[in-house]
Amino acid sequence: KFDRTPLIAGNWKMNMDHVQGITLLQKLAWTLSDAKHDFSRVEVVVFPPFTDLRSTQTLVQGDKLKVAYGAQDLSPEDSGAFTGDISGQFLSRLGCSYVLVGHSERRSVHGESDELLNSKLRAAFRNNLVPVLCVGEGLSERQAGNHLLHTLEQVRNDLAGLSAEEVSSLVIAYEPVWAIGTGEVAGPEDAQEMCSTIRAELADLYDDAVAAKVRLLYGGSVKAANAASILKERDVDGVLVGGASLDVAEFANIVRFEQ
Numbered sequence: 163k164f165d166r167t168p169l170i171a172g173n174w175k176m177n178m179d180h181v182q183g184i185t186l187l188q189k190l191a192w193t194l195s196d197a198k199h200d201f202s203r204v205e206v207v208v209f210p211p212f213t214d215l216r217s218t219q220t221l222v223q224g225d226k227l228k229v230a231y232g233a234q235d236l237s238p239e240d241s242g243a244f245t246g247d248i249s250g251q252f253l254s255r256l257g258c259s260y261v262l263v264g265h266s267e268r269r270s271v272h273g274e275s276d277e278l279l280n281s282k283l284r285a286a287f288r289n290n291l292v293p294v295l296c297v298g299e300g301l302s303e304r305q306a307g308n309h310l311l312h313t314l315e316q317v318r319n320d321l322a323g324l325s326a327e328e329v330s331s332l333v334i335a336y337e338p339v340w341a342i343g344t345g346e347v348a349g350p351e352d353a354q355e356m357c358s359t360i361r362a363e364l365a366d367l368y369d370d371a372v373a374a375k376v377r378l379l380y381g382g383s384v385k386a387a388n389a390a391s392i393l394k395e396r397d398v399d400g401v402l403v404g405g406a407s408l409d410v411a412e413f414a415n416i417v418r419f420e421q
């Protein structure tokens with residue numbers, strides 16, 4: 163576990179225009195610099211809306227703010243007649259290092275299929291972006307006891323045909339849909355059960371070395387009060403935070419989970 167740097171990720175969703183986004187990042191930089199935060203021990207990444215990325219780039223470069231940033235989605239294509247889509251190539255050129263793929267809101271609101279998500283993962287790797295692939299079951303699968311099968315099927319379908327080298331750099335976020343934005347949190351042992359099952363599946367699909375490299379996050383109503391207990395679990399390497407990432411003090415306290 164300790165070879166994998168913990169990753170604390172903030173998904174802003176469709177909140178914060180570019181002016182609000184800059185203010186939030188400045189406050190975050192100020193708060194974290196105040197706490198003698200050791201950025202070599204914990205990696206922080208934010209996912210602002212597309213329209214904030216250019217100002218994020220300017221701020222991060224100018225302020226030496228040690229926060230990585232990424233986009234919330236990307237097109238499976240790199241350029242061309244795809245009105246309204248955003249190319250991974252453009253994101254990469256804007257200094258993005260990460261990109262979310264298959265967030266449950268994309269899967270449900272936009273009907274994104276595993277086949278499409280597989281092409282999006284390929285586009286991310288092609289453009290040197292680290293994808294954070296989101297997987298997880300809905301309430302009905304959890305209640306029926308099918309959460310592991312459902313989530314592993316997403317993992318297998320989304321990764322179909324990807325190379326061991328590609329998958330080694332991947333981040334997978336386990337986000338049970340019933341826990342997103344609901345205040346309902348999966349217990350640390352539920353997060354561990356799923357993350358260890360995903361890691362075992364990666365070892366089966368690839369090998370132990372690949373499985374040991376992939377960082378597995380938990381997401382779903384993470385707050386400062388519950389982050390440390392979830393992050394203590396052996397196979398949980400980070401958290402993907404929605405609502406609480408918009409509150410600087412709360413998010414900074416999640417980043418400082420070890421203290």
Ligand code: PEP
Nearest residue numbers: 342343381382383404405
């Ligand atoms: C998310 O958007 O990925 C998420 C986990 O949201 P929240 O933390 O608000 O449940």
